[in-house]
Amino acid sequence: MDERARISSRIAVARVSPRKRLARALGLTLLGATLLLGSLLAATAGAQTPQGDGGVSPMAPGGTTYTPPPIVLKVRCVKGCASRKRLQGGSTARIEGRNLAGVRKVTFHGSAGRRDDRRVAVKPGTSTRRLRVRVPHQALTGPVSVSISRTVTSQRTKAIKVLPAPEPEPxxxxxxxxxxxxxxxxxxxxxxxxxxxxxxxxxxxxxxxxxxxxxxxxxxxxxxxxxxxxxxxxxxxxxxxxxxxxxxxxxxxxxxxxxxxxxxxxxxxxxxxxxxxxxxxxxxxxxxxxxxPHIFPIRGRHNYGQSGARFGAGRGGRSHQGHDVFARCGTRLVAARGGRVKAKAYHAAAGNYLVITGSLAGQDYVYMHMTEPSAFDRGDRVLTGQRIGTVGDTGRASGCHLHLELWSGPGWYSGGSPFDPLPSLKDWDSYS
CATH class of the missing domain: 2.60.40.1930 (Macroglobulin (MG2) domain)
Incomplete structure (x- = not known):
């Protein structure tokens, strides 16, 4: 560096105020302290990392505590069993597996989607290998799973056979x-x-x-x-x-x-x-x-039809908004859920139909193709299981059947939407 450059550098340093020089010095000091503190924390965390069966809980990435998911290996009947030690509604089951100490919920998964699932709350126990639970009376044959929380859940088992609960003694x-x-x-x-x-x-x-x-x-x-x-x-x-x-x-x-x-x-x-x-x-x-909660609406022999009977099937440029359940004309038809009549009329396609807003159900129930107009009128109160008409083939119908629609709240053509009623129908059919 020549003499002129050295002089320019000294002048630049001289122009920096004492306050700025002090701030720079403090900044370097704080940076060094931060690096030292980070090194100490890393060393401490390394010392606490669990080795083998140590007493410190494993840490997941991000510093949260890791909870191992429960594992279900066996489900056995231990009390109130059916013949040959089989489970039935109301019996007591023992669940065996691993990591079961914190389990709070047991779910008996049926076979028709989530609508026939039955959940049982259990008190978290101390045993990691077994717990007991009472089988719900409406539980159906299907897989079983257990949950510690919403995000920590076991895998479902293979289907566990559950027989119907014995009827209460009249x-x-x-x-x-x-x-x-x-x-x-x-x-x-x-x-x-x-x-x-x-x-x-x-x-x-x-x-x-x-x-x-x-x-x-x-x-x-x-x-x-x-x-x-x-x-x-x-x-x-x-x-x-x-x-x-x-x-x-x-x-x-x-x-x-x-x-x-x-x-x-x-x-x-x-x-x-x-x-x-x-x-x-x-x-x-x-x-x-x-x-x-419900009763199956057709009180006689019935079947669920073929693919064309299902929700969403094509109907000449539109979609089928319900499910068709076939039965002989004249078969008694009852309200699946009590409530208040929202609409009653005759329609060229629907035939004689009735719409009931279910009591505390948050949904509407629509019954179509009835043989005759229902005896109930708009505004009438209907009880669950009350006769509302008979299965028919009025309107645009191929064969005697009930076209059932379920609408989410606020209901039928008033802001709600139709949804597939088949899982609900099969659930109601299983116990009523």
Whole structure:
């Protein structure tokens, strides 16, 4: 560098203010400190990396804790089994596998899409190799999976055979109860009006009577499928020989209760404190009934037709918006879900049709080609299972059949959309 260049460099350095020189020095110091801190953190993380079966949880990329997915190896029946130790609705299954300690949900996958899946919440246990779960009463043969969270789920097993649950024992007339009873306690009689309750249907009535020298304090429990109390009625003091009842329509806190096998339990106590119950546990089957969300609408022999009967099949430039279920003309037709009639008319293509907005269902149910106009009119309330007409072939129909459409909310030609009803039909058909 010549003399002129050295002089220019010194002048440039001299022009830098003391404040800027201090800032540059501090910047270099902070950079060095940051690099040193990063090295220390990396060394610490390396020291905590688990080796073999160490006590530190493995870390996934990004620093989150890695949860190994559960693995299901076997599903066995251990209690309430059908013949040859086979599973059935209401029995207790033992699931064996690996990484099962944090499982919160067990899903019994049916065979007709997600509509017939039955899910059971379980309390996370401590065993990594096994857990127990009660098989839902409406569970069907199909794969089983378990979940720790929405994102941590096992693979589905091969199809596990599940037999239908035995029907609840009918008890429509007041009869003495076999439940536990302390000396000097009241004698109890109970009755339950039906063994199947369809939501938005007629409801199930539980009747009872007590025998005792004086008034008896009474409560009535509604028991969930797992035996826990879903609701309690408090009639208070009941006079001996007086027949009373409670009615349940299938709702809890204003919403449809989950499907399953429920039961009533009568609890009574005398003035001296001697107690009696109508049943020792829900497994006794006393005053039990099944709560079901729908009933299959055709009450007779039927079939699901060929490919042309399916949702989405071509119809001369348009798509089929429902599914055709074939049955003999005149076969009784009932409301799959109760609700209020939204529309009733005759159409050149649909024939005699009826549209019902399902109670708390968030969807509309459309029935077409009925033999005669339904007796129900627009605005009428319809109960699940009530007769709405008969299968026919009115309108543009090839053979006697029900054309059923399901529309998402807000409903039929009012902002909703039709969707494939076949999975729902097969689900309803499996239990009703």
């Amino acid at each position: 008890n429509p007339v007041l009869t003495p109860v076999p439940g536990p009873r302390q000396p000097g306690s009241p004698r109890l009689e109970t009755a339950t009006s039906r063994t199947k309750l369809y939501f938005a249907g007629r409801g199930v009535r539980f009747s009872y009577r007590v025998a005792h020298p004086s008034a008896v304090n009474v409560t009535v429990d509604l028991l969930r499928p797992d035996g826990s109390v879903a609701y309690t009625w408090y009639p208070g003091a009941v006079q001996p020989g007086q027949t009373l009842s409670v009615l349940w329509r299938g709702t809890l806190q204003g919403a449809p209760a989950p499907p399953g096998r429920y039961s009533f339990r009568l609890n009574a106590a005398s003035a001296s404190g001697a107690r009696a119950r109508s049943s020792a546990s829900p497994s006794s089957g006393r005053d039990a009934f099944d709560l079901l």
